[in-house]
Amino acid sequence: MTPRPELDPALAPPFPVAALNILRNPxxxxxxxxxTDIIQAKRxxxxxxxxxxxxxxxxxxEIRAHVLENLGAYLEKFENRCIAAGGIVHWxxxxxxxxxxxxxxxxxxxxxxxxxxxxxxxxxxQLNPFLEAAGARTYETDLAEIILQLGNDEPSHIxxxxxxxxxxxxxxxxxxTMGLPNLSDDPHALADAARNYLRRKFLDIPTAISGANFxxxxxxxxxxxxxxxxxxxxxxxxxxxxxxAGIEKVVPRFRDLEVMLQVLARSATGERxxxxxxxxxxxxxxxxxxxxxxxxxxxxxxxxxxxPVERQTLKCIRCAACMNAxxxxxxxxxxxxxxxYPGPIGAILTPQLTQMHHAQSLPYASSLCGACYExxxxxxxxxxxxxxxRAQVTDQERRRLNRFLDPIYLGMKIANFLFSxxxxxxxxxxxxxxxxxxxxxxxxxxxxxxxxxAKWTQTRDLRGLPSQTFHSWWDDRAREAK
Amino acid sequence: MTAKIPSRRxxxxxxxxxxxxxxxxxxxxAGAYAILPRxxxxxGHLSAEARIALxxxxxxxxxxxxxxxxxxxxxxxxxxxxxxxxxxxxxxxxGLPPEWLAPGLDWKIDKGLPTSEIExxxxxxxxxxxxxxxxxxIILHHSIAEGRRVLTLLPDWHLCILRSSQIVETLxxxxxxxxxxPALVTTISGPSATADIEMTRIKGVHGPRFLHVILVRxxxxxxIVH
Numbered sequence: 001m002t003p004r005p006e007l008d009p010a011l012a013p014p015f016p017v018a019a020l021n022i023l024r025n026p027x028x029x030x031x032x033x034x035x036t037d038i039i040q041a042k043r044x045x046x047x048x049x050x051x052x053x054x055x056x057x058x059x060x061x062e063i064r065a066h067v068l069e070n071l072g073a074y075l076e077k078f079e080n081r082c083i084a085a086g087g088i089v090h091w092x093x094x095x096x097x098x099x100x101x102x103x104x105x106x107x108x109x110x111x112x113x114x115x116x117x118x119x120x121x122x123x124x125x126q127l128n129p130f131l132e133a134a135g136a137r138t139y140e141t142d143l144a145e146i147i148l149q150l151g152n153d154e155p156s157h158i159x160x161x162x163x164x165x166x167x168x169x170x171x172x173x174x175x176x177t178m179g180l181p182n183l184s185d186d187p188h189a190l191a192d193a194a195r196n197y198l199r200r201k202f203l204d205i206p207t208a209i210s211g212a213n214f215x216x217x218x219x220x221x222x223x224x225x226x227x228x229x230x231x232x233x234x235x236x237x238x239x240x241x242x243x244x245a246g247i248e249k250v251v252p253r254f255r256d257l258e259v260m261l262q263v264l265a266r267s268a269t270g271e272r273x274x275x276x277x278x279x280x281x282x283x284x285x286x287x288x289x290x291x292x293x294x295x296x297x298x299x300x301x302x303x304x305x306x307x308p309v310e311r312q313t314l315k316c317i318r319c320a321a322c323m324n325a326x327x328x329x330x331x332x333x334x335x336x337x338x339x340x341y342p343g344p345i346g347a348i349l350t351p352q353l354t355q356m357h358h359a360q361s362l363p364y365a366s367s368l369c370g371a372c373y374e375x376x377x378x379x380x381x382x383x384x385x386x387x388x389x390r391a392q393v394t395d396q397e398r399r400r401l402n403r404f405l406d407p408i409y410l411g412m413k414i415a416n417f418l419f420s421x422x423x424x425x426x427x428x429x430x431x432x433x434x435x436x437x438x439x440x441x442x443x444x445x446x447x448x449x450x451x452x453x454a455k456w457t458q459t460r461d462l463r464g465l466p467s468q469t470f471h472s473w474w475d476d477r478a479r480e481a482k
Numbered sequence: 483m484t485a486k487i488p489s490r491r492x493x494x495x496x497x498x499x500x501x502x503x504x505x506x507x508x509x510x511x512a513g514a515y516a517i518l519p520r521x522x523x524x525x526g527h528l529s530a531e532a533r534i535a536l537x538x539x540x541x542x543x544x545x546x547x548x549x550x551x552x553x554x555x556x557x558x559x560x561x562x563x564x565x566x567x568x569x570x571x572x573x574x575x576x577g578l579p580p581e582w583l584a585p586g587l588d589w590k591i592d593k594g595l596p597t598s599e600i601e602x603x604x605x606x607x608x609x610x611x612x613x614x615x616x617x618x619x620i621i622l623h624h625s626i627a628e629g630r631r632v633l634t635l636l637p638d639w640h641l642c643i644l645r646s647s648q649i650v651e652t653l654x655x656x657x658x659x660x661x662x663x664p665a666l667v668t669t670i671s672g673p674s675a676t677a678d679i680e681m682t683r684i685k686g687v688h689g690p691r692f693l694h695v696i697l698v699r700x701x702x703x704x705x706i707v708h
Contacts, residue, residue: 038681055522072497091490144678187679219663229674229689236631254663258654272617273671281665287630298493305500
């Protein structure tokens with residue numbers, strides 16, 4: 001068993017360190033490549049058949065941008081309508097406040113058990129360990145989340161959180177934790193095991209926690225997008241429902257779902273429409289939970305709004321198309337990002353949610369190839385935000401006193417000195433050629449360097465210096481012409 | 483730990499400082515919303531026949547069983563489906579037409595049935611609000627003929643009666659049919675499914691595993707399939 005991955009940005013190791021371990025795990029890489037290949041192919045096929053895809057993308061992007069520009073008004077409208085429909089609205093400035101609000105509701109309900117629909121936001125605030133420590137058992141009900149919960153593992157993807165686990169690993173987890181020694185590794189048998197494991201819990205546990213895909217300002221309704229039906233169970237059977245939603249999740253009108261649902265299903269799972277969408281408005285007499293709480297979570301989001309370039313980060317509708325397309329994510333999987341939000345969106349969202357106090361290595365976990373931007377259904381220009389965040393990280397480093405000891409800082413200072421004096425530059429070139437000669441192979445490539453240079457040659461070769469510089473070639477050419 | 487009201491004020495203040503003041507003027511806000519670009523396809527272009535054929539094709543791709551019938555022979559078609567299912571205990575919403583309740587079967591009409599009773603039923607029969615051919619989606623607004631949400635959730639077998647006049651081609655056309663936003667919506671695109679284990683699609687995790695649709699030709703036209 002591998003140790004549990006650390007997804008708290010405050011404690012996680014930097015991306016290159018975490019990634020190195022994973023790159024040495026061929027099984028995990030195989031599982032991630034397999035899953036992302038399949039989703040990407042399905043998505044590509046369904047996007048290609050959609051004649052108005054780019055128009056839908058533009059509309060989705062503009063609706064989300066409009067919401068963010070006017071977020072205060074739409075949130076207040078949502079709150080107002082939700083309360084009018086019988087809901088109770090709470091506001092949480094940070095993770096700790098949201099956790100406490102949820103715990104207080106559970107205590108009020110005298111609930112020591114709770115069923116949960118997959119919600120990345122609850123993982124963001126590390127809700128489960130908090131509730132367990134306070135004596136409330138949490139039961140995840142999404143198949144992937146069950147695999148992770150029972151396997152003492154963490155999500156590595158925001159739509160298919162257990163995509164790094166293969167069927168025989170799932171079999172082992174279920175056989176061990178559900179007491180089913182004869183379970184086969186056929187996915188159907190595994191899904192059946194989960195169905196049986198959960199059926200009674202759905203019927204017996206009267207309190208549920210969900211996230212939200214969309215909050216509708218016009219009506220105060222909440223929408224959940226899902227495939228398995230575990231969401232419908234949690235939204236329908238319990239007496240009390242608690243919905244935890246980031247403040248950015250609001251859309252202006254019910255009608256806007258005609259855009260959002262179309263782009264989300266195709267982008268997330270490569271389906272024309274996912275099996276189930278549920279929408280409810282406050283409390284409906286005789287149908288579903290009769291007590292309904294919504295917690296509107298800030299936790300760093302309002303600070304992202306203040307920067308015009310970074311604001312687009314909050315347009316995200318959590319489809320995960322960016323990670324499926326990302327050449328970095330496809331090699332490392334999600335755990336290397338040290339956050340519940342991995343991949344390109346995680347690389348821009350996580351450091352900002354921590355107000356740039358943590359996860360400063362993530363904006364560099366990208367080749368800036370732009371594949372994420374191309375597939376994003378709400379047109380978040382992720383490379384643009386990455387570059388801006390890199391500048392912020394550099395500014396932070398510049399403010400630190402010990403920067404004088406940083407090899408990169410020293411190297412840049414020395415380079416600046418050399419490069420601004422032609423005679424020194426030429427001398428350095430000559431020395432460099434002599435110095436590097438002993439490391440240069442017969443094929444003209446440098447395969448291994450000592451010291452700091454090893455950081456480069458660990459993962460790629462370096463072309464050796466040519467026998468002649470451009471300057472000396474130019475001089476020779478002029479001389480010959482005479 | 484801060485109290486609820488201060489956090490609300492603090493969050494909204496932070497948002498207001500970060501965003502535009504137009505947000506506080508309802509007229510400007512409505513104006514900005516109205517000019518958002520909506521150049522995507524809103525109305526379909528298929529003929530009524532092609533639209534129905536597409537809906538049937540999509541449903542079959544989901545492994546749903548589809549039969550077509552005329553309004554006159556609907557009760558007989560329902561009875562035939564129920565008998566063929568081999569099941570005996572069914573639940574039905576209170577607004578279902580009485581002639582749909584085929585005789586000789588154990589019917590429980592949901593006038594506030596306890597969950598345990600719904601759980602014990604082998605199947606459920608309901609009407610629908612609308613269907614979207616483009617994605618094969620059936621949409622319920624949970625009226626008295628469509629039933630409470632739990633009714634179409636716990637039984638493993640769902641027979642949905644769909645009228646051809648309820649089928650639209652595109653998702654925006656469904657929204658055209660909602661002059662007032664509904665309080666409850668469930669959309670169903672095939673039976674419950676998961677791809678969480680190695681992206682292998684598995685039918686029937688928690689919701690009904692079997693979806694049957696009877697398509698009633700209430701706008702004329704010849705049945706496409708039998």
